[in-house]
Amino acid sequence: xxxxxxxxxxxxxxxxxxxxxxxxxxxxxxxxxxxxxxxxxxxxxxxxxxxxxxxxxxxxxxxxxxxxxxxxxxxxxxxx
Amino acid sequence: xxxxxxxxxxxxxxxxxxxxxxxxxxxxxxxxxxxxxxxxxxxxxxxxxxxxxxxxxxxxxxxxxxxxxxxxxxxxxxxxxxxxxxxxxxxxxxxxxxxxxxxxxxxxxxxxxxxxxxxxxxxxxxxxxxxxxxxxxxxxxxxxxxxxxxxxxxxxxxxxxxxxxxxxxxxxxxxxxxxxxxxxxxxxxxxxxxxxxxxxxxxxxxxxxxxxxxxxxxxxxxxxxxxxxxxxxxxxxxxxxxxxxxxxxxxxxxxxxxxxxxxxxxxxxxxxxxxxxxxxxxxxxxxxxxxxxxxxxxxxxxxxxxxxxxxxxxxxxxxxxxxxxxxxxxxxxxxxxxxxxxxxxxxxxxxxxxxxxxxxxxxxxxxxxxxxxxxxxx
Numbered sequence: 025x026x027x028x029x030x031x032x033x034x035x036x037x038x039x040x041x042x043x044x045x046x047x048x049x050x051x052x053x054x055x056x057x058x059x060x061x062x063x064x065x066x067x068x069x070x071x072x073x074x075x076x077x078x079x080x081x082x083x084x085x086x087x088x089x090x091x092x093x094x095x096x097x098x099x100x101x102x103x104x
Numbered sequence: 105x106x107x108x109x110x111x112x113x114x115x116x117x118x119x120x121x122x123x124x125x126x127x128x129x130x131x132x133x134x135x136x137x138x139x140x141x142x143x144x145x146x147x148x149x150x151x152x153x154x155x156x157x158x159x160x161x162x163x164x165x166x167x168x169x170x171x172x173x174x175x176x177x178x179x180x181x182x183x184x185x186x187x188x189x190x191x192x193x194x195x196x197x198x199x200x201x202x203x204x205x206x207x208x209x210x211x212x213x214x215x216x217x218x219x220x221x222x223x224x225x226x227x228x229x230x231x232x233x234x235x236x237x238x239x240x241x242x243x244x245x246x247x248x249x250x251x252x253x254x255x256x257x258x259x260x261x262x263x264x265x266x267x268x269x270x271x272x273x274x275x276x277x278x279x280x281x282x283x284x285x286x287x288x289x290x291x292x293x294x295x296x297x298x299x300x301x302x303x304x305x306x307x308x309x310x311x312x313x314x315x316x317x318x319x320x321x322x323x324x325x326x327x328x329x330x331x332x333x334x335x336x337x338x339x340x341x342x343x344x345x346x347x348x349x350x351x352x353x354x355x356x357x358x359x360x361x362x363x364x365x366x367x368x369x370x371x372x373x374x375x376x377x378x379x380x381x382x383x384x385x386x387x388x389x390x391x392x393x394x395x396x397x398x399x400x401x402x403x404x405x406x407x408x409x410x411x412x413x414x415x416x417x418x419x420x421x422x423x424x425x426x427x428x429x430x431x432x433x434x435x436x437x438x439x440x441x442x443x444x445x446x447x448x449x450x451x452x453x454x455x456x457x458x459x460x461x462x463x464x465x466x467x468x469x470x471x472x473x474x475x476x477x478x479x480x481x482x
Contacts, residue, residue, distance in 0.1 A: 034273055041277040042268070046303035053307055056433040057426060060390050064433045071433075072440040074300035078447060081278045081296065088282065 041077075048073050110270050117263035121455050124256040131250065131312070132449045134237035139430055139442050141230045148229065152213035152222035154192025163194075163219035165349040165368070171219045172196030175212055182209060183375070184349070185367035188386070188393055192216050195225060202372030244319060251316030257309045261302055268299050287461045294454040297447050304444050305451075311424035321417050322374065333400055333410040334377040342378045343371055347406030356383035356399045359408045363387055366396055371403040379403050390432065394422050 052070030055063035137144055145151040169181055176198040183197040194216050199209045211225040226234075239246030272279075272295055280292045353365055363385035369375035376382035380403055384396040399411040414422070426432040430441030 035269070038269055038273050038277075042265075042299040042302065045300050049303035050307070053304075053427060056390070056437065057394075057423070058391055063390070064437065067433045068436045068440065071304065071437065071444075074304065075440060075443045075447065077278060077300050078297055081280060084278075085280055085282055 045074055045077065105270055110267065113263050113266045117260055117267055118459060120256045120260040120263065121452075122459065124253040124260065125452060125456055127250060127253040128257055128452050129449065130240070131237060131253075132445055132452065134233050136442055136445050137230065137233055138237055139438050139445065141234070142431075145228060145230055150228035150230070152193065152225065154190075154222065155215050155218060155220065157215075157217045159217065162216050163214075165194075165353050167219045168194045168196060168214045168216075169349050171214055171221060172198055172212060175221050176210060179210070180204075181370050182373045183367050183369050186216075186365060188364075188366075193222065194219075202370060203374060238316075247316045247319070251313045254309050254313035254316070258306060258313070261298075261306055261309065264298050265302055268295055271295055287458065290454045290457055290461075294451060294458060297454075298451045301444055301447050301451070305448055307427055308430075308444075311428035314421055314424040315428055318421055321421055325415060325418055326374075329412065329415055330377065333412065334380060337377065337379050337402075337409065340379050343403030345404060346371070347381070347402070347404055351406040352381050352383060352401050355401055355406055355408055356385065359399045359411050360385040360397055363392075363397065376400065380409055381406070391423075394426060395419055396422060 048070040052067035052072075055070070056067035057063065059066065142151065165184060169184055172181060172184070173179070179198040179200060180202055181196065182199045182202060182204065183195075185195045185197075187193060187195065192215065194214045195211055196214060197209050197211050199205075213222040213225050214220065215222055235241050239250065242249070271291070275281075275292075278296055280296065281288050349368065352368060356365055356368075357363070360383075366384045366386040369382040369384070371380055372378045375384070376398075377400070381401040383399045383401060385399060386393045386396055395414070397411065397413055400409040401407060402409055413419075430437055
């Protein structure tokens, strides 16, 4: 469907995380409905996973900005 | 993916999003406080609280119905309901007529033990927010219109997923090109937040669409299933003297063992026939508590007339409601629901910004080209 193995690998690389997050979300939404209290705990983690990804990205960017002037790959690139 | 295919999906994504943007923003902004409507009502003093009692003997359903009619002289009972999450309260719906419009109904809470009036329910600022969210004060037409906007939202989401591939295939997941232009940065955020929230947004969007069809589904059920259930009673006049509600509750519970009464519709109301009480029974698990089972009872004698499971489309409607409201997983799930709602607002807002930025760029490029072609005055 996606041509060469390279292309398939690329497709998986691009969509693996979104598919996993979507599967987690759906599992959580149904878990709270079907499994009572235990399902609620599952839902908090799995439905909350996309929010955690966004928070993690924000934190990563903020940390990058803090590190930027002094150290690391980005810092040196800018000093040059 | 060929450039022409990308362009085609891009047009679909742009226009389905643009057409629905304003309404989706309205839905997201009004949906946000609605996630916490119980807490907000409590905070503002619009949530009646049950009294503290030493005895656990509950008031009879008939006593609550009598108290509701005494509190609203000249009107009639439509429904009486028992909320699983608020066992100390019984809710009574009164209206000008048995088939009166929902907007004309008055909902009052009564203490489950003393049958004392605790106050009105569904009033205050959250009612305005709810009306804006469900039909924009435009009745059934407003509901169906918002449903159509929900469908456009679903198409925008699917086309967005298709476009995620050409826009991000050269980037690692969750890459935000922070040193690029503001437009590129927002494109990355739009793609990231859009793709991580795709399942939740589709579920909430589509269950919202299903909810806008609730009245149509109910009418279909009345015209088919309910009509066949009450066929043996065709031609019988509406009951002159209603059976005791206590008797109705006892018989309904006997007809549906292991189930509890969620609400009772009085004869002539939209949820039943002109001759029958309809007791809607619920189970005791998270799922079966949502899947109601109607038991029809003769309005005069209180005898059970028929009981059938609801058809699949009404079961789908009942299941879709918690999946839309997010009120079935405790406070943490509500907070997550609100956070996902805010993220959806960011996706919609950033999409609008990206479209405006591209439109401005194209307009200025066209103006430059025009200026270059224009003859220079001598």
